[in-house]
Amino acid sequence: MSGSSQSGGVPQQLPLGVSLRDDATFANFFQSPDDGNRQVVGMLNAFACGQSPEQVVYLWGEPGSGVTHLLQSACQVAEASGRSFQYLPLSDLIDNDPEAIVEGLECLDLVCIDDLQQIEGRTDWQTALFHLYNRLRDSGKQLLLGARQSPRNLPLTLADLKSRLQWGLTFQLHPLSDNDKVAALVRRSKLRGFDLPEDVALYILHRAPRNTRALFTLLEQLDRASLQAQRKITIPFVKQVLNI
The missing domain is CATH 3.40.50.300 (P-loop containing nucleotide triphosphate hydrolases)
Incomplete structure (x- = not known):
């Protein structure tokens, strides 16, 4: 660009x-x-x-x-x-x-x-x-x-x-620790206009690629699915959308 x-x-x-x-x-x-x-x-x-x-x-x-x-x-x-x-x-x-x-x-x-x-x-x-x-x-x-x-x-x-x-x-640049990645997911969700509970962020982190770029891509996917389904992002919803 x-x-x-x-x-x-x-x-x-x-x-x-x-x-x-x-x-x-x-x-x-x-x-x-x-x-x-x-x-x-x-x-x-x-x-x-x-x-x-x-x-x-x-x-x-x-x-x-x-x-x-x-x-x-x-x-x-x-x-x-x-x-x-x-x-x-x-x-x-x-x-x-x-x-x-x-x-x-x-x-x-x-x-x-x-x-x-x-x-x-x-x-x-x-x-x-x-x-x-x-x-x-x-x-x-x-x-x-x-x-x-x-x-x-x-x-x-x-x-x-x-x-x-x-x-x-x-x-x-120093990579984030796992705790920092959870905090980053929670913070990024707030910037996108929704709340991601910490336990849901932990669930995602333990079952998805640890790369922050991949984690944020999954977060975007969840955000779109949540808006479409008009549902909050919970662990059952994450399982359904991401199949993890």
Whole structure:
């Protein structure tokens, strides 16, 4: 997804079906007091608004830790701030021509590249991103990167790109504990406008994939089913809808 500002940024017109999740916001990113992610959210909010001197930020963490959520949240803030931006999930775009994908992105205020681990073994993508990195720095624009590994451990063959990726700020996102996942489900339900009892959240957690993205997808499914059936979300209802 791309966005444009009134400052002359040229939005990309990529027929790739890339979009942002409406619920990917900083406000509904669950932050445990003990997980260390609170500092990251505050920094990213300032970064996305253009109120940070940093040009490059690199987020990494295991699946479900919230990397994609925060990259998309940064795009939402950039859009609300009138800044031009582009979100590129490489898991969806890796089979496209990298030069065509990144052409002209240095004209935008913020470029967010997700799933960076996808470029392992892809010299074409590594070369294209290396040159994009340099163009963004030269034009004074911002780059936000997301991956499953730290920049030091990312298995890249292009040493110059690997070196560049270690120049900016790097943050590891810490996964939620089971207790935090229950609290996150309860909080997300309130943001969606319904109450999820804690015992129901525990039931879901113990029988569904522990990945937070998968858990929130199930929550959305329950919300839709509850609205359609005009029923509260109880354990029997969860059993009926999710078959778990």
